[in-house]
Amino acid sequence: MSRAEPETTPQDDAARAAWLYYVGGMTQDQIAGELGISRQRAQRLVSRAMAEGLIHVRLNHRIAACLDLETALKDRFGLLRCRVVPSLGPGADPVTATSSAAAAEMERFLRMPDPLVIALGTGRALRGMVDALTPMEAEQHRLVSLIGNIAPDGSASFFDVVMRIADKVRAPHYPMPVPVISPTPEERAAFHALAPVQRVVDLARKADVVVVGVGQMSDDAPLLADGFVSRAELDEMQAAGAVGEVAGWVFDSAGNYLDLGTNRRTGGVRVTPGLDRPAVGIAAGASKALAIIGAMKSRIINSLVTDEATATAILNRP
Amino acid sequence: MSRAEPETTPQDDAARAAWLYYVGGMTQDQIAGELGISRQRAQRLVSRAMAEGLIHVRLNHRIAACLDLETALKDRFGLLRCRVVPSLGPGADPVTATSSAAAAEMERFLRMPDPLVIALGTGRALRGMVDALTPMEAEQHRLVSLIGNIAPDGSASFFDVVMRIADKVRAPHYPMPVPVISPTPEERAAFHALAPVQRVVDLARKADVVVVGVGQMSDDAPLLADGFVSRAELDEMQAAGAVGEVAGWVFDSAGNYLDLGTNRRTGGVRVTPGLDRPAVGIAAGASKALAIIGAMKSRIINSLVTDEATATAILNRP
């Protein structure tokens, strides 16, 4: 006749402790008393709630310096929208800074009652965004990937951005079942000739909203680090003027897609320059400045989420 | 040729420090180094950002126990929506617990792109909600007060809920320029005969959304504490079965408005029972249980935001 039910999950406990701590302003000692646990346990619960993202912290004040940068960027590049967040100092990962702002931007679209097709790229910036996203019900929208989900080494962990968002907001999602970059143009064509691939491609092409990261093509290029392009291919494209990449598609400093190197073998859909629909780029890091400028010049992206340091770097270019 | 500009406002500094602290996870010592200030100053900036509400904390996890209470309340009273937040212990002000959830509920409506007329009551619960509300652009909506803004002692500070929300979300607002409770039915009628009053009343009547607090009519009635009803009037209405009040209009345990006491002299618009549009009640505190039950029974409200303790108290009534 023992009660087998635990009544509460560990997450529930963590959430409750965090609620008392952050909303109630109680000390961990008081929480321990309230919940009948030791204060160490209370501390663990609170920090666990933080680590698991049960708690969201948002800043409700637009710092004047950031607002100025937003206005300057909008004017200079004719952006639809622009969001600049304070930087976190030289040492910190710039992704953590942009994540919450990017999530807020994404939630704007997800909260719209009319059904949207939202096309997504990949990369660390988007991954950070997902973590900062508030779970919600957004079943009316469809999430489609712009980029293939087959990696050269078979590892897919890096590419589940669409799946993870979809999971968090309960929206149907459409991965792009092709290699990120195929070994030959012929193999790429073979994949794209398949009817199921065509359907996803068509969906991505008519997306109402595009949300992508922006990668640089300097020697620290994400495409190189993640093993999608070889050192030789990178050299070749750099020599041809490559400065950046969106969803794997490489472009030069004017934002024009190159017609060489991996661009002939990249799977999925390239973002059409000059879309009238929102095309949001999420990117932070000084080394990305040239890439972001290129993408904005040709209007591959027409909206930007970045941090203060990067915004300053962009505006200081001639 | 001295630079007279301060470059940053104190709020900017506070926001930046808080950003580094909460988003960047830096210690106040590090922030001091980063910003070139003393660590005491960094501490002050962070706590100031908190005090001024620049920082919002939200819990992204529905605790199972609260979800259960929500379901139970929805089933029992046929509610459109219901939100139950964890309580903050016996000592704490129940308003702080409900404020953030109430704000989230309000923001749902404010974010809707189609113009809405939102009618609002008054009281501590709504005031708390305003403080927790994120500033936003919601110019498409109109905010109208259900309750008069002329207090017996002339003090209006308690009644600027509508104005404060409107200010925060940049929406046009329509105060109700009549006494909360007039000395005589005739004076009430005289006010309501005026054309400008009529216009506001008409607007309030056709509101798409109603958001109100719920007051109890026990000896700790807010109406008594705020000096709107006298002890004798309260006694009279209690004797007639009064248990609660919404926007100043008193009802009995079945949620039927009484036809006596101050109800004959209350200004503004009473919430029509059984609206098909959302009518959200925000109320927490064990002493409000009977009032909330009454309001839900006759469907003066069809949605509820409350806390765990109050929800339990409501469900434990026969």
Added chain:
DNA sequence: TCGCACTATGGGTAATTGCTCACATGATGG
């Protein structure tokens, strides 16, 4: 049944934070 690896718990302790006090600075008004 016995390890064995893994996780959770509580104690202790160093780091971090919040608070109070005394003092400086500057504006206001007699």
Added chain:
DNA sequence: CCATCATGTGAGCAATTACCCATAGTGCGA
């Protein structure tokens, strides 16, 4: 011109929190 008050600053200290470590369960496989 000086008193007064408000506001802001830094120092010191007590309270609070985060982390480390030893130990106690707990499930799993041999």
